[in-house]
Amino acid sequence: xxxxxxxxxxxxxxxxxxxxxxxxxxxxxxxxxxxxxxxxxxxxxxxxxxxxxxxxxxxxxxxxxxxxxxxxxxxxxxxxxxxxxxxxxxxxxxxxxxxxxxxxxxxxxxxxxxxxxxxxxxxxxxxxxxxxxxxxxxxxxxxxxxxxxxxxxxxxxxxxxxxxxxxxxxxxxxxxxxxxxxxxxxxxxxxxxxxxxxxxxxxxxxxxxxxxxxxxxxxxxxxxxxxxxxxxxxxxxxxxxxxxxxxxxxxxxxxxxxxxxxxxxxxxxxxxxxxxxxxxxxxxxxxxxxxxxxxxxxxxxxxxxxxxxxxxxxxxxxxxxxxxxxxxxxxxxxxxxxxxxxxxxxxxxxxxxxxxxxxxxxxxxxxxxxxxxxxxxxxxxxxxxxxxxxxxxx
Amino acid sequence: xxxxxxxxxxxxxxxxxxxxxxxxxxxxxxxxxxxxxxxxxxxxxxxxxxxxxxxxxxxxxxxxxxxxxxxxxxxxxxxxxxxxxxxxxxxxxxxxxxxxxxxxxxxxxxxxxxxxxxxxxxxxxxxxxxxxxxxxxxxxxxxxxxxxxxxxxxxxxxxxxxxxxxxxxxxxxxxxxxxxxxxxxxxxxxxxxxxxxxxxxxxxxxxxxxxxxxxxxxxxxxxxxxxxxxxxxxxxxxxxxxxxxxxxxxxxxxxxxxxxxxxxxxxxxxxxxxxxxxxxxxxxxxxx
Numbered sequence: 001x002x003x004x005x006x007x008x009x010x011x012x013x014x015x016x017x018x019x020x021x022x023x024x025x026x027x028x029x030x031x032x033x034x035x036x037x038x039x040x041x042x043x044x045x046x047x048x049x050x051x052x053x054x055x056x057x058x059x060x061x062x063x064x065x066x067x068x069x070x071x072x073x074x075x076x077x078x079x080x081x082x083x084x085x086x087x088x089x090x091x092x093x094x095x096x097x098x099x100x101x102x103x104x105x106x107x108x109x110x111x112x113x114x115x116x117x118x119x120x121x122x123x124x125x126x127x128x129x130x131x132x133x134x135x136x137x138x139x140x141x142x143x144x145x146x147x148x149x150x151x152x153x154x155x156x157x158x159x160x161x162x163x164x165x166x167x168x169x170x171x172x173x174x175x176x177x178x179x180x181x182x183x184x185x186x187x188x189x190x191x192x193x194x195x196x197x198x199x200x201x202x203x204x205x206x207x208x209x210x211x212x213x214x215x216x217x218x219x220x221x222x223x224x225x226x227x228x229x230x231x232x233x234x235x236x237x238x239x240x241x242x243x244x245x246x247x248x249x250x251x252x253x254x255x256x257x258x259x260x261x262x263x264x265x266x267x268x269x270x271x272x273x274x275x276x277x278x279x280x281x282x283x284x285x286x287x288x289x290x291x292x293x294x295x296x297x298x299x300x301x302x303x304x305x306x307x308x309x310x311x312x313x314x315x316x317x318x319x320x321x322x323x324x325x326x327x328x329x330x331x332x333x334x335x336x337x338x339x340x341x342x343x344x345x346x347x348x349x350x351x352x353x354x355x356x357x358x359x360x361x362x363x364x365x366x367x368x369x370x371x372x373x374x375x376x377x378x379x380x381x382x383x384x385x386x387x388x389x390x391x392x393x394x
Numbered sequence: 395x396x397x398x399x400x401x402x403x404x405x406x407x408x409x410x411x412x413x414x415x416x417x418x419x420x421x422x423x424x425x426x427x428x429x430x431x432x433x434x435x436x437x438x439x440x441x442x443x444x445x446x447x448x449x450x451x452x453x454x455x456x457x458x459x460x461x462x463x464x465x466x467x468x469x470x471x472x473x474x475x476x477x478x479x480x481x482x483x484x485x486x487x488x489x490x491x492x493x494x495x496x497x498x499x500x501x502x503x504x505x506x507x508x509x510x511x512x513x514x515x516x517x518x519x520x521x522x523x524x525x526x527x528x529x530x531x532x533x534x535x536x537x538x539x540x541x542x543x544x545x546x547x548x549x550x551x552x553x554x555x556x557x558x559x560x561x562x563x564x565x566x567x568x569x570x571x572x573x574x575x576x577x578x579x580x581x582x583x584x585x586x587x588x589x590x591x592x593x594x595x596x597x598x599x600x601x602x603x604x605x606x607x608x609x610x611x612x613x614x615x616x617x618x619x620x621x622x623x624x625x626x627x628x629x630x631x632x633x634x635x636x637x638x639x640x641x642x643x644x645x646x647x648x649x650x651x652x653x654x655x656x657x658x659x660x661x662x663x664x665x666x667x668x669x670x671x672x673x674x675x676x677x678x679x680x681x682x
Binding site for chain 2: 003006007009010013014017089091092093095096098099100102103106107109110111113114117122131183186187189191192197199200201202203204205206207208209210211212214215216217218219226266270323326327329330333334349350352353356357362365366369372373376377380
């Protein structure tokens with residue numbers, strides 16, 4: 001029974017969306033098509049607002065003054081279509097409208113809402129008030145001040161998180177590229193079983209990330225994890241290693257950031273490998289033949305042929321990888337997010353998530369998010385600028 | 395003289411063989427590192443209940459059995475979680491691909507004011523950290539009273555892969571010659587008819603890739619589900635598995651069994667579609 005009900009619920013919702021899209025398309029179509037008819041004005045300025053009013057009343061969302069707003073908005077829209085659009089380019093706009101509205105409602109609006117939140121004070125004690133009345137105290141820039149002066153979690157500060165994030169991003173991307181490049185170079189030889197190796201090597205990327213991270217987290221467990229079993233077996237087999245301090249390590253409690261980094265390096269190498277391998281395979285062999293005739297060494301070929309030629313593939317992948325790593329909540333949250341988890345591994349974005357949903361500091365988290373976004377924006381503009389400059393140089 | 399060069403050739407041959415041997419060793423080691431955790435999960439999932447925490451490293455443990463799978467399916471709501479995930483994911487992908495297919499057509503075939511701005515907007519929307527939008531989406535869903543429902547999840551997921559899908563589909567539409575549509579237009583179809591009868595059927599590969607991308611993104615999502623769903627009955631499988639592993643002591647075998655059941659189909663789908671996904675991932679940025 002439950003199953004049937006869930007199917008009805010979801011398919012009903014899809015039908016509702018389809019109806020919404022159809023209604024919107026019809027609405028826009030009439031504006032595009034009949035903008036110069038005599039009955040355009042009554043339709044656009046009287047009939048549509050009335051219909052919308054009825055709809056609002058039926059949905060129970062009607063509030064005083066809504067009709068005035070509807071009238072004003074309809075008049076503006078009508079003027080816009082009558083004197084500016086004049087029915088031009090109707091088809092592409094009609095095709096774009098559903099996606100555009102979707103993005104506006106679920107991407108742009110949340111973003112604006114987040115900015116709004118960051119200037120107000122929404123937290124556990126004010127959320128009921130907001131839920132019922134929709135109003136929350138306005139606090140100017142206090143949340144932004146708080147971001148830099150108080151901790152998003154219980155002790156670690158913004159600046160410590162920033163440092164940790166940069167370290168995390170840099171070390172991950174470095175090892176991703178280094179590991180991926182190395183493996184791609186090896187696979188680019190004409191060796192046997194190449195396809196099989198390639199398939200096996202992308203497994204960490206292909207696995208659902210939740211499973212991969214949780215499984216790896218298990219491998220770093222103090223007594224039952226693979227890593228510690230191997231370490232203790234090594235220490236037992238070679239006593240001199242044990243004297244040097246080799247032995248089981250409390251990975252999750254003593255070195256959480258290192259553990260997360262190791263896990264994420266394992267996860268990220270395959271993507272870089274595949275991208276770089278694609279780049280390597282597109283390099284024509286004749287370059288290397290020419291270099292061989294000139295007597296170039298292996299490293300000279302690597303430096304003067306391979307690197308410059310895969311740069312157009314590598315740079316976007318590195319940019320993408322940097323942004324992904326910077327924004328990676330998943331790995332850190334899945335490793336440390338359980339009750340009693342540590343905050344020694346948190347980076348900016350995971351602290352932001354925890355501040356909102358573990359500590360219920362919504363507005364604080366919103367201000368934090370805006371700061372992080374500004375930071376990321378600044379970094380990527382800087383990055384892309386450097387990328388363009390490098391492009392021009394060539 | 396000839397003997398000497400023969401010697402040289404043999405030495406070179408031997409060096410080459412050694413090189414290939416080394417390559418194979420390194421690549422095999424790397425492959426082992428990549429799949430070993432998966433094999434370990436498999437091994438744990440087969441362990442009998444009293445040996446879950448042995449430090450044994452063999453893949454097929456002594457007394458292997460499928461008991462963990464049986465109790466996973468019987469004693470937990472795993473099937474229900476899979477069903478929840480499936481419904482949410484299918485609805486999300488359907489909505490996402492439908493919206494993307496028409497929008498991409500507009501971007502591919504028409505010139506109109508605001509086209510370039512729209513494309514730039516699309517690309518730059520990818521810059522907004524996903525983690526950043528979770529909070530406002532969560533509050534919106536709360537305000538709409540859709541917490542702990544399928545609809546809330548579908549709403550939260552539906553546009554997350556939209557820019558990427560539009561981008562892939564636009565790239566594919568661009569490769570379909572315009573003359574096909576022109577012929578149809580001459581024969582009397584409308585532009586919409588040409589899109590529906592010619593472009594869409596021809597784009598099945600790209601549409602299915604966009605669908606798969608939407609599907610895997612929503613299927614593997616964890617962070618939004620964590621905050622929107624709170625009763626075990628409504629959980630997606632990601633939440634369910636996390637719960638199982640959270641109760642580390644008792645459920646380790648079931649966690650492993652569940653992981654295997656989820657991972658195998660995802661792996662197959664990924665390996666099948668990876669070539670396309672990768673070209674799509676890098677295409678946009680290379681061109682830009």
